[in-house]
Amino acid sequence: xxxxxxGRWFFxxxxxxxxxxxxxxxxxxxxxxxxxxxxxxxxxxxxxxxPFPGRAVNLLYLPGANGLLSxxxxxxxxxxxxxxxxxxxFYFSPPAGHFKKIVWINDVIFLEFPEYFTWRERLYFCxxxxxxRRADRICTLxxxxxxxxxxxxxxxxxxxxxxxxxxxEAYAPAAQHDPRKLLEVKAHYGLPDRFLxxxxxxxxxxxxxxxxxxxxxxxxxxxxxVLAGDVDWKMFDLNxxxxxxxxxxxxxxxxxxxDADLPGLYALAAVFCYLSFAEGFGLPPLEAMASGVxxxxxxxxxxPEVCGPAGTYVDPDQPAGIARAIDTLMSxxxxxxxxxxxxxxRARSFTWKQSVETLLxxxxxxxxx
Numbered sequence: 001x002x003x004x005x006x007g008r009w010f011f012x013x014x015x016x017x018x019x020x021x022x023x024x025x026x027x028x029x030x031x032x033x034x035x036x037x038x039x040x041x042x043x044x045x046x047x048x049x050x051p052f053p054g055r056a057v058n059l060l061y062l063p064g065a066n067g068l069l070s071x072x073x074x075x076x077x078x079x080x081x082x083x084x085x086x087x088x089x090f091y092f093s094p095p096a097g098h099f100k101k102i103v104w105i106n107d108v109i110f111l112e113f114p115e116y117f118t119w120r121e122r123l124y125f126c127x128x129x130x131x132x133r134r135a136d137r138i139c140t141l142x143x144x145x146x147x148x149x150x151x152x153x154x155x156x157x158x159x160x161x162x163x164x165x166x167x168x169e170a171y172a173p174a175a176q177h178d179p180r181k182l183l184e185v186k187a188h189y190g191l192p193d194r195f196l197x198x199x200x201x202x203x204x205x206x207x208x209x210x211x212x213x214x215x216x217x218x219x220x221x222x223x224x225x226v227l228a229g230d231v232d233w234k235m236f237d238l239n240x241x242x243x244x245x246x247x248x249x250x251x252x253x254x255x256x257x258x259d260a261d262l263p264g265l266y267a268l269a270a271v272f273c274y275l276s277f278a279e280g281f282g283l284p285p286l287e288a289m290a291s292g293v294x295x296x297x298x299x300x301x302x303x304p305e306v307c308g309p310a311g312t313y314v315d316p317d318q319p320a321g322i323a324r325a326i327d328t329l330m331s332x333x334x335x336x337x338x339x340x341x342x343x344x345x346r347a348r349s350f351t352w353k354q355s356v357e358t359l360l361x362x363x364x365x366x367x368x369x
Contacts, residue, residue: 001363003028004079004087004099006071007039008062011048015256016106016283021090023166027356029057038082040075068092068127086363091128093135100366103135104163107145107280109205111152116205116278118233129154136366139163139359141281142302161362164306165283166352173292173344174267185264189254195224196326197269197293199262199284203232207275207298207316209241214275214322216245220330228254228265266291271329274298275316282306286350289343294336296325306350310342 005028009021029037029052036056041048043061050059060082062074071089076097079087086100093103110117110125117125132138138160140146150157174182185191196215202208208227215225225247231238242251257265266272272288272295279301288295289310297303299313312329314322329336 001035001085001367002038002083003035003363004038004040004075004082004084006075006087006089008042008070009090010039010041010050011045012042017090019168019283020104020106020165023168023352024356024359026052027166027352028360029054031353032356032360038079038084040070040078042070068124072131085367088139088359088363091125093131095131095134100137100363101135102137102139102362102366103132104139105132105149106141108149108152108154109278109280111154112148113205113278116203116234135159137161137362139362141165142305144302144305145280148301161358163355163358163362164350165281165286166355167283167286167290167347167350168263168352170263171266171287171290171347172263175292177264177267182264182268185261186268188261189226189257189265190252191226191265191268192224192252194222194270195226195252195268197226197228197266197272197288198274199228199257199266199272199287200274201232202227202229202235202238204234204236205277207277208238209236210316210319210322211273211275212241212245212247212251213319214273214326215251216247217320217323219323219327223270223330224250224252226252226254226265226269228257228262230256262287263291266293269293271296271326273322273326274303275314275322276300276303277316279303285311286347290347292340292344294329294339294343296322296329307343308346310339310346312339 009017033056038058040060040062043063046061062070071092071094076094079097079099084099088102090104093101138155143162146160146162149155149160266288272293274285274297276298282303285295285297285307296312298316312325314325
């Protein structure tokens with residue numbers, strides 16, 4: 001097949017989007033060389049080195065940094081000239097073209113919970129529904145997200161295909177890491193011996209406030225809380241709230257962590273907490289499970305689908321219940337080991353190989369029709 005792939009997120013974009021594009025491209029190019037790949041990148045990234053060269057890999061640079069304009073104007077024109085069989089785009093499907101159009105949309109949480117998004121973001125997402133009608137298939141991250149799309153009338157269920165994400169092999173229990181690397185990560189970030197960890201954006205949807213309140217209510221006052229991620233637009237005064245709750249130096253704010261340090265950070269944690277009000281998938285809990293760390297997560301949306309029996313589920317609106325769940329895990333070594341083992345087993349079922357096989361199956365199905 002002659003497959004076009006929208007690769008604008010390969011060098012830029014939010015962390016989760018960059019992971020998805022990079023891992024899908026890596027798996028397809030390295031393990032499915034029977035196809036010809038035409039990777040569409042932004043012209044402003046022309047000086048960047050693409051790490052997966054090959055005979056079947058063709059890099060094409062499109063003008064414009066805006067994904068909507070790029071996918072609607074420039075990509076279809078180039079795809080027609082290249083005589084592509086199919087093209088995978090992210091979020092915005094090309095409105096026309098003599099090729100099969102497959103669009104990847106992580107989630108449509110903005111439709112159900114508009115309060116978590118800026119007016120600029122909501123305006124930017126407005127064309128999604130209309131353009132998705134022009135797509136032959138929509139790929140999303142989970143069965144629960146497929147159900148949300150169908151329930152909200154975004155697209156008919158038969159048009160939507162869940163493609164679960166994988167977890168990188170770099171995420172592994174502490175015993176499988178180089179001890180020197182772990183010591184470097186611990187020293188560089190000033191990590192304590194035992195800490196709770198959250199990795200992701202710091203915003204209202206991720207429920208950081210109730211995480212802080214639950215942390216304050218813990219019986220174990222020796223624990224520290226480590227928050228790793230950038231502060232988003234809609235967020236309370238984090239440092240002010242930490243002081244108001246009397247947590248002082250018990251909370252460590254790390255900001256965004258480089259990809260190379262993330263596996264070590266996960267592996268050093270005692271418990272991982274992810275209390276989102278809404279999620280399309282939930283890659284950080286999966287990475288934590290692969291790192292041998294028990295997870296305390298919200299019992300909502302896709303998180304039970306991802307974590308299965310390995311998760312310790314809580315009501316995200318109940319800080320007291322969250323605190324009890326964390327205290328129970330920390331005080332019961334047998335339960336903690338059981339959840340740790342279940343998490344490792346669960347994480348092994350999420351691979352990028354399986355993600356790409358599902359995705360290529362969509363391509364084959366479309367072309368067979």
